[in-house]
Amino acid sequence: MSKILVTGADGFTGRHLTALLAERGHEVIGISHSAITVPVEGLAAAHICDLTDAQALRDILAMVRPDRVVHLAAIAFVSHGVVEDIYRTNIVGTRNLLEAVSAAGGVEAVLLASSANIYGNRVSGAIDENVAPEPINDYAVSKLAMEFVARLYQDRLPIIIARPFNYTGVGQATNFVIPKIVDHVRRKAATIELGNLDVARDFSDVRDVVLAYSALLDEPEAIGQIFNICSGEAHSLRDMISMIKDISGHDFEVKVNPAFVRENEVKMLWGDRTKIERMTGQRPAYTLHDTLAWMLD
Numbered sequence: 001m002s003k004i005l006v007t008g009a010d011g012f013t014g015r016h017l018t019a020l021l022a023e024r025g026h027e028v029i030g031i032s033h034s035a036i037t038v039p040v041e042g043l044a045a046a047h048i049c050d051l052t053d054a055q056a057l058r059d060i061l062a063m064v065r066p067d068r069v070v071h072l073a074a075i076a077f078v079s080h081g082v083v084e085d086i087y088r089t090n091i092v093g094t095r096n097l098l099e100a101v102s103a104a105g106g107v108e109a110v111l112l113a114s115s116a117n118i119y120g121n122r123v124s125g126a127i128d129e130n131v132a133p134e135p136i137n138d139y140a141v142s143k144l145a146m147e148f149v150a151r152l153y154q155d156r157l158p159i160i161i162a163r164p165f166n167y168t169g170v171g172q173a174t175n176f177v178i179p180k181i182v183d184h185v186r187r188k189a190a191t192i193e194l195g196n197l198d199v200a201r202d203f204s205d206v207r208d209v210v211l212a213y214s215a216l217l218d219e220p221e222a223i224g225q226i227f228n229i230c231s232g233e234a235h236s237l238r239d240m241i242s243m244i245k246d247i248s249g250h251d252f253e254v255k256v257n258p259a260f261v262r263e264n265e266v267k268m269l270w271g272d273r274t275k276i277e278r279m280t281g282q283r284p285a286y287t288l289h290d291t292l293a294w295m296l297d
Contacts (some may be wrong), residue, residue, distance in 0.1 A: 001027060002026050002066075002068055002108070003027045003029065003065070003067050004066060004067065004068045004217075005028075005030075005031065005061075005064055005066035005069045005070070006018055006021075006028055006030050006069075006072060007030075007031040007051070007070070007071050007097065008032070008072035008074070009028065009031065009040055009043055010032045010040050012169075012172045012173065013072050013210065014030070014073075015040050016169070016171070016206050016210045017072070017214070018030065018040050019040075020210050021214065022042025022043070022044075024214070027044045028044055029046070029064050030045070030046040031046070031047050031048075031049050031057075032046055032049075033048070033051075033073065034048060035048060047060045047064075051073055051092075051094070051096055054096040054099065054100070057100040058099070058100040058103055058104075062100075062104050065104055067106070067107065067108050068107060068108050068109045068217055069110045069111070070113075070213060071094065073089075073093065074089060074090050074143075075089050086138050086139055086142050087138070091145045091146055091149060094112065094146045094149055094150070095149045098149070099153075102153060102157055107157065109158050109216075109217050110157050110158060110159045110160065111160045111213060111216060111217055112150055112160070113213075114144075114146060114147055114226075115139070115163060115164060116164060116166075116228065117137065117143060118144040118163065119133060119134065119135075120133065120135055120136045120140065121136060121268070122269070125270070126232065126272040127271055128228065128274065128275065129163070129228055129275055137262075147161055154224060158223040158224070159223065160216050160217075160222045160223055160225065160227070161226040162212070162216065163226060163227065163229065164209055164228075164229040164230070165202040165203075165228065165269055166202060166203050166204070167203060167204040167205065167206050167208075167209045167229075168203060168295070169294065169295065170206075171206075177194065177237065178203070178240065178292070178295070180192070181194075181241065181244055182244065182296055185252070185296060186296070188250060190252055190253060191252060191255055192252055192253070193254075193257040193260065194237065194254055194255070194257065195260030195262065196256070196260075196262075197236070197256060198236060198237070198238065199267055200236045200267070201237075202230045202233060202234050202235075202271045203231060203235060204230060204231045204284065205284070205285075205286035205290065205291040207286060208284045208285055211282060212227075212276060212280070212282050215276075215282040219280050222280070225275075225279075227275055227279070228275065229273075229276065231273070231288070232270075232272065232284075233270070233288070234269070234270035235288060240292070241254060243289060244292055247292055247293050248296050
């Protein structure tokens with residue numbers, strides 16, 4: 001059994017990962033930005049800490065002394081209104097954490113959740129880890145900068161970088177597009193306002209994403225490397241809407257609201273998952289249809 005520290009343990013991904021790791025016999029210690037009001041399944045203990053508080057992080061790491069660390073905490077909504085918060089949390093917060101982990105010592109692996117948004121607008125073909133980053137929004141820039149910060153610690157820490165493409169599932173906030181549509185369907189709403197319907201995304205199930213994270217933590221040869229976390233298939237928003245209508249049996253009108261169309265919208269994100277499959281053997285257990293049915297149930 002390992003002691004695993006998970007930042008953002010009470011977040012969407014953190015809750016699913018914590019439950020999985022605890023089920024596999026690990027002791028999971030969480031770091032949360034604020035008090036946890038809804039219990040997190042499998043969480044042995046939690047500490048409240050802002051990632052920008054460097055000394056507080058050092059104190060927590062010195063006390064917990066984890067065997068492994070998974071860094072999920074971030075501002076992950078691309079359209080988050082306060083740009084300074086994105087950079088402060090995603091870059092400075094990550095540096096503070098890595099410094100604290102380095103000072104505590106003794107870790108076997110540190111998994112950092114970056115983002116496939118760093119690849120920018122790739123209009124055709126599946127993206128592998130060798131594609132040069134071309135970020136086109138502040139969130140993507142912050143995640144790429146986080147990866148460069150991680151390079152400063154590569155000689156001191158056993159770092160693994162994961163670049164998840166889009167993913168969804170039960171528990172994701174409704175300011176993300178698929179949970180927003182599911183929420184409208186569950187309420188039997190007659191209309192919904194969305195942005196660009198022609199964007200295409202590689203959507204994974206959050207349960208597959210956390211399985212991939214767990215597999216990477218268990219693979220010593222993953223240290224020092226970067227991995228795409230994706231399904232290997234792209235679906236347009238139009239296709240997903242049609243699938244949701246078929247599964248739910250509920251028809252609804254879709255109106256395109258120009259206010260929801262981002263000027264710096266990534267048109268296509270489609271990932272190549274060859275590297276992680278070769279390294280860990282982990283393959284997706286759920287199709288997009290499975291995920292949508294789970295969310296609509």
